[in-house]
Amino acid sequence: MNTSNKMRSKGLKVTPQRMLIYDIVGELCHASIEEIITKTQQANSEITISTIYRILNSFCDHELLAKINHPNGKIYYDINMHEHHHIITPEQLIIDMDDPELTQLIQQRVLDKIGINNQVDKISIQITTSLRQK
Numbered sequence: 614m615n616t617s618n619k620m621r622s623k624g625l626k627v628t629p630q631r632m633l634i635y636d637i638v639g640e641l642c643h644a645s646i647e648e649i650i651t652k653t654q655q656a657n658s659e660i661t662i663s664t665i666y667r668i669l670n671s672f673c674d675h676e677l678l679a680k681i682n683h684p685n686g687k688i689y690y691d692i693n694m695h696e697h698h699h700i701i702t703p704e705q706l707i708i709d710m711d712d713p714e715l716t717q718l719i720q721q722r723v724l725d726k727i728g729i730n731n732q733v734d735k736i737s738i739q740i741t742t743s744l745r746q747k
């Protein structure tokens with residue numbers, strides 16, 4: 614599905630500003646607000662910071678983007694909406710980790726603990742790594 618169809622399917626009107634910001638996050642994959650602002654304003658200097666925030670929030674509200682709380686304290690925006698986990702490298706990069714078996718295992722463990730009357734809505738693990746001491 615292309616970007617404009619994706620937006621329409623989530624109930625959002627397609628605008629040039631939304632298209633630009635969504636494509637920028639798509640290019641970056643996991644993008645900090647600073648990166649998004651810089652790239653957006655390089656492409657169109659008339660888009661204000663408050664507009665960028667408003668568009669990003671509406672993407673999150675309409676499940677077009679997910680927010681990630683990076684251990685460095687910053688919020689990152691994730692274009693990948695399928696269930697996946699994250700590895701944070703020693704260089705502070707965010708790498709996607711697809712592992713449906715791990716997700717299933719955790720889901721089963723959680724259901725065993727809290728009971729089958731509950732449902733697990735989302736499982737997302739964040740693994741922080743560092744270089745080994747020599």
Ligand SMILES: [Zn+2]
Nearest residue numbers: 691693699709
């Ligand atoms: Zn991700």
